[in-house]
Amino acid sequence: MFPIDIRPDKLTQELFDYSRKPAQGLENLLNAGPIDTGVSPKQAVYGEDKLVLYRYDPPAGITPRPVPLLVVYALVNRPYMPI
16 A cells, blocks of 8 residues: 655645635626526427427527427426526
């Protein structure tokens, strides 16, 4: 078994970083600006029992792709996606 080689200068730097990172994270949260949220316009194109298939309208100025994308969420996830 090898002895643990702990250098005091490295340990001091590790402890400094350990206390600095949470403080920096809190500062980042406090200085964060507003986050855009909302619901995209959509139309239901198919429905059966609790299943609903929506077609979402593209944002203004963006041409939709010719091939649609089907996103299937797990039953335990929330049905929205952050942008």
